[in-house]
Amino acid sequence: MDVLNWDGTLSAKDFRIGAIAFAQKWETLNLGYPPWSWVPSPKHPPLTSPQEEGYLSLEKIRISRPKQEDVDQNIKTDTGEEETSCSEKEDDIDDATLVQSSHHELQYYDFHIVYSHTFRVPVLYLRAYRSDGRPLLLDEFEKDLPACSVKELSKSKWTFITQEEHPYLKRPWYKLHPCGTVEWMKLLILGDTSQPKFEVVLELYLLSWFSVVGQVIGIRIPVNVLSDCR
Numbered sequence: 001m002d003v004l005n006w007d008g009t010l011s012a013k014d015f016r017i018g019a020i021a022f023a024q025k026w027e028t029l030n031l032g033y034p035p036w037s038w039v040p041s042p043k044h045p046p047l048t049s050p051q052e053e054g055y056l057s058l059e060k061i062r063i064s065r066p067k068q069e070d071v072d073q074n075i076k077t078d079t080g081e082e083e084t085s086c087s088e089k090e091d092d093i094d095d096a097t098l099v100q101s102s103h104h105e106l107q108y109y110d111f112h113i114v115y116s117h118t119f120r121v122p123v124l125y126l127r128a129y130r131s132d133g134r135p136l137l138l139d140e141f142e143k144d145l146p147a148c149s150v151k152e153l154s155k156s157k158w159t160f161i162t163q164e165e166h167p168y169l170k171r172p173w174y175k176l177h178p179c180g181t182v183e184w185m186k187l188l189i190l191g192d193t194s195q196p197k198f199e200v201v202l203e204l205y206l207l208s209w210f211s212v213v214g215q216v217i218g219i220r221i222p223v224n225v226l227s228d229c230r
Contacts, residue, residue, distance in 0.1 A: 003190065003198050008182030009120035012053065014202055019056050019113065019122075022206035029221070034058060036113070041168055055168060056113040056206075063107050063144055106131045107141065111217070113206070114167060114175075121181040122206060124213050125166055125173045138163070138174060149216045176216060185209060 010018060016038075023036040041053040112125040128141035138161060142150055152160050166173040188208045189201055196204070211221045 003196065003201060006186070006190070006198070006201070008186040008189075010115070010122075010202075010205065011120070012115055012117065014205075015115040015122060016054065018202045018205040021203040022113075022210065023056060025203075025207055031219075031221070033061065033219070039112075039168075055115070057110070058112075059110040061109045061111070063109060107136065107144065109141075109144075109217075112166070112173070113210075116178055119178045119181065121178050121185070122209055123175055123178045124217075125175045126217065127173050144218070146215070146218050149218075152216075176213060181209070184212065188212070 019036075019038060023038065026033075027035050036056045036058050039054050039057045041055075108129050108131065110127050110129075113122050114125055115121075116123045128136040128144070130136065138153075142153055145153070160177060161174050162177055163172055163174050165171065185205070185208065188211075189196070189204060207221065210219075214221060
């Protein structure tokens with residue numbers, strides 16, 4: 001394929017190739033998170049093979065958040081009130097596994113990267129739940145998101161993050177809306193004057209995509225990783 005004429009989308013087959021490359025690269029990054037795993041679909045559309053249809057999964061990521069009574073005790077009532085910056089919030093979320101204590105309650109997150117046949121791009125699905133399995137509503141787990149994501153939610157909550165049925169599990173999950181993905185993916189991939197071959201584009205696609213999408217949930221990929229891959 002001529003990269004210069006590429007429209008920023010992927011086929012289902014290309015998505016799987018890119019997904020496997022992303023999962024392998026993720027392990028080498030050693031970011032402190034478990035590996036992504038490819039989950040094949042038990043049912044697949046008539047025009048695709050079972051090997052092509054599936055999704056990436058990163059599950060049971062533990063995030064520890066102070067209990068509300070501890071937060072209330074630490075609230076300042078004078079003019080010296082402090083605010084948590086976006087970077088500080090992200091640093092908290094970057095710890096995939098934290099030690100449970102009497103002053104913190106654990107919350108778990110599952111992340112799935114699913115191919116959208118409508119938009120022809122990857123889409124991040126997520127769900128949050130407590131240690132006893134009770135699911136968290138968006139208003140409950142948005143406290144764990146970086147401050148910049150919370151700000152975006154306040155402006156366009158149901159177009160930024162939507163809730164719908166998981167295409168494989170058939171249960172309600174939240175997802176980051178993929179609208180506009182193809183435009184910024186073309187900028188990320190084709191912005192380099194070296195004009196990589198399409199095989200290289202497939203290897204970089206999900207890594208480049210997650211370097212943007214991951215920031216929404218507080219998972220950051222070092223900038224130098226992308227430059228080292230080119």
